Amino acid sequence: MKLHIKSVSQFKPFHVARAQGADFSPSEICKAALSVEMGRKTRTMKTVQQNPPEIAYRRDDGDRFRYRCKLESERVIWRTSL
Numbered sequence: 001m002k003l004h005i006k007s008v009s010q011f012k013p014f015h016v017a018r019a020q021g022a023d024f025s026p027s028e029i030c031k032a033a034l035s036v037e038m039g040r041k042t043r044t045m046k047t048v049q050q051n052p053p054e055i056a057y058r059r060d061d062g063d064r065f066r067y068r069c070k071l072e073s074e075r076v077i078w079r080t081s082l
Contacts (some may be wrong), residue, residue: 027053028068033076
């Protein structure tokens with residue numbers, strides 16, 4: 001068996017554009033963070049309240065979830081809201 005190893009320098013570089021927080025509302029940023037953490041699509045979530053952002057969604061099994069978010073610098077802090 002022959003193993004081929006290529007150095008990273010042989011691959012074409014790519015650039016990732018960093019999104020600016022000012023391009024999105026706080027509720028959109030919270031939805032994106034919750035989407036990643038909970039494995040949900042943002043379009044299944046709704047904004048219940050704008051300030052502070054409160055996001056809710058219902059799972060397929062009927063369970064409801066509600067989260068309140070806070071943005072601090074580059075961090076999204078969220079907690080379950082009852």
